[in-house]
Amino acid sequence: MTNNQPNDRKAAIIAALAGGWVADAASLGLHWLYDSQRILEVGGQAPEFLPPKADYFKGGFGYFAHEGKQAGDLSHYGAATGLLMDSLLANGGTLDIRDYQRRFRAFFGPGGHWRGYIDNPTRVTLANLNTIEQKAIEQALSTTTAELTDKQKRVLVQKVLPYTRRLSGEQLADPVRKAISLTYQEREIQEAGVHLAQGIDRNLLPESGTDDMQLPAVSKLPPLVACYCGSDRLMELTEAAVRVTNHNDEAVAWAKCAARLLDHLFQGDSMPDALEAAKNEAPDKHSLNNAESGSSLNAIAAGDTYGRTCYLHEAMPVIFHILNHARSFTEAIRANIQCGGDSCGRAWIIGPAMAAIYGVGGQCGIPLSWLARVTDAPAILTDIEALINGPEA
Known part of the structure; x- marks a missing residue:
């Protein structure tokens, strides 16, 4: 984890994580506009941080998904990445799948923020x-030995669910028992409720994702890689985190490719070496090799060749093309936006990768003015520093 990393890499990792948020926010205005000519008409040579407007999508093919958002806001990718970072922060930099699932459900689900x-x-x-x-409720009820009426079973389920949604294991017994005692004083019913809560807790599954091969599988990875940089558990934990939302073998393979890339960059390897190491995890190494070929950056042509949609087999070659040819953070992010399509999803690998190499400021790093344009930047950067340096810092 990051606390075990040499101090001389922590600044680079902080910059890398900041690069993800900046790249996402910079891309939001033209996200999912697939027509590169229309992007050029609207954004010119500086298409970053445009306010999302439906008018941009007139005269070009695309899907306007961000009504109500402002320039500098984050996409749903950024929101999901922030959830994983919050979970890592709350658990001392370690991945707790149950905690991550709870935060995901509470944030994106009914009543969430x-x-x-x-x-x-x-x-x-x-x-x-x-x-x-x-299913966990049904399994737990089926093993309950207490004599309960249907009404009592329904009430017990209602009583225990608020606790099984935020507590686990030994944490459950006392609060569940007290909650049930407000309605039922009988010891047998109270213990049946504790049994029910603990049974639900045991039967919840870590693989909650859908059979999906799109970019949400990899966009959330930068904070996880930062916490397990150089660890021999990184691939195992990458798979566990991905299967929360994308329970698909090909998505896991591409995610391991992306995680390996970021891991090498976070440790200080060069971009060519990191790209080469990442290919060993890829389900389609040939397309990545082809995407790296050529002597100049042409993200629009890469999009024409490999595709611009959210699917990983399209996005990852485009990402590799941009990373292999771009020579500054700004150039990479602008090329990604001008390519079109799911620019926000690709931004979560391109931004951290380029920032890990070039840092913040100067001619090649993240422009300071771009950092300042991200909505809630002070809070985001504070959390990034806490994750990497530790809360005591």
């Missing part, structure tokens, strides 16, 4: 979490 587009992996994951919980 998210206002904006809900992608397919998020929508189906929320439904799967409900289904998993319902």
Whole structure:
């Protein structure tokens, strides 16, 4: 984890994580506009941080998904990445799948704080979490030996669910017992409720994702890689985190490719070496090799060749092309936006990768003015520093 990393890499990792948020926010205005000519007409040579407007999509093919958002706001990718970072922060930099699932459900689900587009992996994951919980309830009730009426069973389920949604294991018994005692004083019913809560807790599954091969599988990875940089557990934990939202073998393979790339860059390897190491995890190494070929950056042509949609087999070659040819953070982010399509999703690998190499400021790093344009930048940067340096810093 980051606390075990040499101090001389922490600044680079902080810059890398900041690069993800900057790249996402910079891309939001033209996100999911697929017509590169229309992007050029609207954004010219500096298409970053445009306010999302439906008018941009007139005269070109695309999907306007960010009504109500402002320049500098984050996409749903940024929101999901922030959730994983919050979970890592709350657990001392370690991945707790149950905690991550709870935060995901509470934030994106009914009554949550998210206002904006809900992608397919998020929508189906929320439904799967409900289904998993319902099956866990049925399994727990089937093993209850107490003599309970149907009404008592319903009341006990209602009593214990608020606790199984935020507590686990030994944490459950006392609060569940007290909650049930407000309605039932009988010891047998109270213990049946504790048994029910603990049974639900045991039967919840970590693989809550949908069978999906899109960019949400990899966009959330930068904070996780930062916490397990150089660890021999990184691939195992990458898979665990991905299967929360994308329970698909090909998505896991591409995610391991992206995680390996960031891991090498966070440790200080060069971009060519990191790209080469990452290919060993890729399900389609040939397309990545082809995407790296050529002597100049042409992200629009890469999009024409490999595709611009959210699918990983399209996005990852475009990402590799940009990373292999761009020579500054600004150049890479602008090329990504001008390529079109799912620029926000690709931004979460391109931004951290380029910032890990070039840092912040100067001719090649993240422009300071771009950092300042991200909505809630002070809070985001504070959390990034806490994750990497430790809360005591």
